[in-house]
Amino acid sequence: MNQLLQCNTIQKKYSQSSILKGVTFSLGKGEHFTVVGPSGCGKTTLLRCLAGLESIDGGDIILNGKSLAKVKPEDRSIVLMFQDALLFPHLTVVENVTYGLKRIKITKKDRIRQAEEMLEKVKLIKWKNAYPHELSGGQKQRVSLARALVLKPDLLLLDEPFSSLDATLRESLRGEVKELLKQEIISSLFITHDRDEAIEMADRLAVMNNGEFIQMGLPYDVVTKPSCLESAMIIGEGLALDEGFIPLHELILVKQNETIEPNFISIPGKITAVTVKNNHRYYRVSWDKGTVLVPSINQLQQGEMANIKADRRAIRKYLQNEEHRRKVQ
Ligand SMILES: Nc1ncnc2c1ncn2[C@@H]1O[C@H](COP(=O)(O)OP(=O)(O)O)[C@@H](O)[C@H]1O
Ligand SMILES: [Mg+2]
CATH class of the missing domain: 3.40.50.300 (P-loop containing nucleotide triphosphate hydrolases)
Structure with a gap:
């Protein structure tokens, strides 16, 4: 071009x-x-x-x-x-x-x-x-x-x-x-x-x-694949953690008392809204560092506490700041 x-x-x-x-x-x-x-x-x-x-x-x-x-x-x-x-x-x-x-x-x-x-x-x-x-x-x-x-x-x-x-x-x-x-x-x-x-x-x-x-x-x-936390928070569709980004399709919302397998992470949050997207039920969850939309097969209620669950291997590490700045140039 x-x-x-x-x-x-x-x-x-x-x-x-x-x-x-x-x-x-x-x-x-x-x-x-x-x-x-x-x-x-x-x-x-x-x-x-x-x-x-x-x-x-x-x-x-x-x-x-x-x-x-x-x-x-x-x-x-x-x-x-x-x-x-x-x-x-x-x-x-x-x-x-x-x-x-x-x-x-x-x-x-x-x-x-x-x-x-x-x-x-x-x-x-x-x-x-x-x-x-x-x-x-x-x-x-x-x-x-x-x-x-x-x-x-x-x-x-x-x-x-x-x-x-x-x-x-x-x-x-x-x-x-x-x-x-x-x-x-x-x-x-x-x-x-x-x-x-x-x-x-x-x-x-x-x-x-x-x-x-x-x-x-x-x-x-x-x-x-957001390259840094800031970018993940602005555009990423998924969970922006300090250590990396988990895309939406890797997340699942489970009941608060559900047992979490050892290789999974679990982040507590409160359901602030229930919605339907692409014919699936999604929950807007407010957690420590923001809000995220998460799918679930469980029937959960607005106001309920729940856990956002994902396999640790799904975490996509951010590029180092210096490295990605050089790439942006
Ligand atoms: N004419 C101006 N004089 C002083 N500050 C300005 C002027 N125009 C914009 N700013 C400041 O520059 C920053 C960026 O503004 P802007 O480019 O309008 O942002 P955005 O379009 O991303 O919302 C803001 O902090 C705004 O207050
Ligand atoms: Mg503007």
Whole structure:
């Protein structure tokens, strides 16, 4: 895959505090890269630096082989899609989409044609003459997507664009957006604090914490083999112990008085909720260091104490911090 973007040790400070502490990664042409991390870890700041809305205090951003150090935001082939649709309330849907095309020297007729083609793709053509207040939240985000894609940027940055939508809509939009980006051959950098969203949207993903990428890889590898405790707590699907990670499919919840075989570990916890996932009964268990969803064949009750059980051999040791930091680079 040809390289589109290369970020070398990007640093950003606000007053004295270091927000980005040397972020390094690259993105291939046509690739969909996701960054997942808790609120406040620096995700939006990273996107704002890439879009040129913030200056950087160190490092370099290279797009298509050229440094962006002196390139103005409007001259970068990068578009940022925000958490809120931010449409012009006094303009119709089609006028909102053509707005950005005014900078490009094409006729009004062509602008409208391109906008309508894009509205067709995001399934909003029937609404082209509506005003933003007549649209639902999901429709507004579709307009905002059409407005970004019609510019045909090399890179689309998405800042938690579905976070204000309800769960079902969010899930269906994920697939649609990824499909559309692939069709239009536009690379994307998607940031979110939602692990499911991160996994679904990513060809490759990075886990971010406290201004740094702490792990990078294919979604399946990162989720099943977190490289450190922090990463396990952010993205791992399973039990994040100090000494290693146990994937969800290795865990089982048993009654408090059940005998535990010697080669098994047992961690006490309290059942805080009972749910059904993939047609199986799962229990949300609150233990010493957090909460985890665990399957069980036993009928257990909310509020009951129980033990999370797993074979010791299922513990996947974390890579040493130093070693995995070198790998992340
Ligand atoms: N313009 C700003 N001035 C000062 N501090 C800021 C500014 N923007 C963000 N921050 C701080 O930078 C940190 C990271 O913020 P942000 O990038 O928005 O995180 P995220 O998007 O991961 O939630 C936060 O502690 C936030 O308070
Ligand atoms: Mg943010």
